[in-house]
Amino acid sequence: MQRIPEPLKILVDQIARLPGLGPKSAMRAAMTLLKWPEAETMRLGKNIYELRSSLHLCGECGALSDTDPCSVCSDPLRSDAVLCLVSEWDSLLTLEEGGFFKGKYFILGGLLSPLDSRSADYLEMDRLMQRLERGEVQELILALGATAEAEATAVYVREKVSARYPQIKVTRLAQGIPLGAEVKFMDKETLRQSLQYRQEL
Numbered sequence: 785m786q787r788i789p790e791p792l793k794i795l796v797d798q799i800a801r802l803p804g805l806g807p808k809s810a811m812r813a814a815m816t817l818l819k820w821p822e823a824e825t826m827r828l829g830k831n832i833y834e835l836r837s838s839l840h841l842c843g844e845c846g847a848l849s850d851t852d853p854c855s856v857c858s859d860p861l862r863s864d865a866v867l868c869l870v871s872e873w874d875s876l877l878t879l880e881e882g883g884f885f886k887g888k889y890f891i892l893g894g895l896l897s898p899l900d901s902r903s904a905d906y907l908e909m910d911r912l913m914q915r916l917e918r919g920e921v922q923e924l925i926l927a928l929g930a931t932a933e934a935e936a937t938a939v940y941v942r943e944k945v946s947a948r949y950p951q952i953k954v955t956r957l958a959q960g961i962p963l964g965a966e967v968k969f970m971d972k973e974t975l976r977q978s979l980q981y982r983q984e985l
Contacts, residue, residue, distance in 0.1 A: 846891035864920040
């Protein structure tokens with residue numbers, strides 16, 4: 785049986801560590817790279833090498849950016865009065881794709897999860913409190929999701945913020961039945977939240 789050459793095996797092992805890629809997908813990716821022109825693979829390698837040095841965390845919101853502050857935080861047309869709290873950077877990207885939010889963001893750095901030993905120490909609560917201390921924020925929107933971990937984190941953040949900054953309005957994204965869905969197909973938790981956060985017409 786023919787052995788995989790060591791340089792190829794090392795590359796496949798590294799690619800397989802990426803999310804969503806197993807050994808077979810990693811081998812296909814590596815074989816594709818071998819078919820690329822040498823200049824293309826060199827450019828890819830250079831971009832990967834420079835990724836860590838050219839990107840950093842925004843000092844304001846914690847997002848990955850090539851500038852500090854990032855383009856959202858430095859945009860003078862965005863409101864400092866409304867701050868949207870998200871757990872991770874990809875949530876910020878999803879909200880930004882919609883193009884309808886005109887406030888600013890703050891990345892919490894995860895969610896509380898006692899089962900995974902993720903306590904409040906893992907969250908960027910100190911930085912959040914420093915941001916709120918400046919007195920610009922009038923509303924803090926909790927955009928953390930609808931999981932048990934998100935719910936626990938939302939309660940924790942709301943209690944901490946309300947105790948220290950009672951003048952700041954703490955809100956959350958609406959939860960419940962999605963647009964176009966029927967009540968008979970909803971799970972119990974979705975229905976519970978739909979009733980709890982019902983709106984006046």
